[in-house]
C-alpha cells in the first residue's frame with residue numbers, strides 16, 4: 622500500500638504521453654503537467670513544439686538518441702528521473718505516443734516505486750492507434766475485424782522476434798511498431814505462418830505530421846514499395862489496411878510503382 626505522506630520530501634514524477642506527433646494530440650492533462658514542470662525530460666519522438674508549454678525556467682533534459690554520440694542508457698534515464706525527484710522537483714517525463722506502449726515507462730515506474738517516489742501516468746494517443754487513424758484505417762470493423770493486435774517488430778535478441786507469432790500472425794488487424802528494419806523478415810514470416818501473400822498492408826510514416834506518407838500494398842509487394850520510407854513508421858497488416866485507399870482523409874496514399882523509381886512525396890487530401 623502506498624502511503625503518500627512518506628513521500629513528502631520527494632517531488633512527483635508525471636509520465637506523460639505526448640501523442641504521435643501533431644502537438645494538438647496531447648491530452649489537456651498532459652499540457653497542464655508540462656505547464657507546472659520544473660524539470661522536463663523528453664525523447665526523440667516528442668514534437669519539440671510541446672516544450673514551449675513549459676515555464677521558461679523549467680530545466681529541459683533531452684534523453685533521446687544523438688547521432689554520432691553515445692545514447693543515454695535506460696539506467697541513466699532512470700537515474701536522472703530519480704535524482705531530480707529527490708531534489709523535490711516536479712518532473713515531467715514526456716514520451717512519444719503513450720508511455721506504456723513500448724515506451725519503457727514501466728521500467729521507469731519500477732525505479733520510482735523502488736525509491737518510494739510518487740508518480741502519475743498521463744496516457745497518450747499511441748501511434749499504434751493514431752497511425753491507422755490518420756491513414757483512414759479503422760482497426761476494427763463490423764464483420765471484418767473483431768480485434769487488433771499491437772506487436773513490436775524489433776527485439777534486442779533476434780531469436781525472440783517471432784515468439785508466439787503462430788497466433789500473432791493471424792490477428793484480424795496486426796499493427797507493428799518499430800518494424801521497418803525487419804520488414805522483410807516480418808513479411809516473410811507472416812507468409813510462412815499462413816497469411817496470404819495478397820493480404821493488404823499499409824505503412825504510415827510520420828503519422829499526424831504534415832509530411833505524413835502512407836503507402837499501401839500487399840505482403841507480396843510491400844517490401845519493394847517501402848524502400849524509400851524512413852522511421853518512424855507504423856505497419857498495418859490485414860484486410861482493413863486497404864481501406865486507406867478509400868478513407869484517406871489527411872494525406873493521400875502514395876501509389877508506388879515498384880517498376881519505376883518513384884519519388885515519394887506527401888500529398889494533402891483535397
Ligand code: SAH
Nearest residue numbers: 718719722747748798799827828853854855
Ligand atoms: N510509445 C510510443 C511507441 C514507441 S516505439 C507510442 O505509443 O506511439 C517507437 C515506434 O512507434 C516507431 O518505431 C514507430 O513504429 C512508431 N511511431 C512513433 N511515432 C510515429 C509516427 N508519428 N508515425 C508512425 N509511427 C510512429
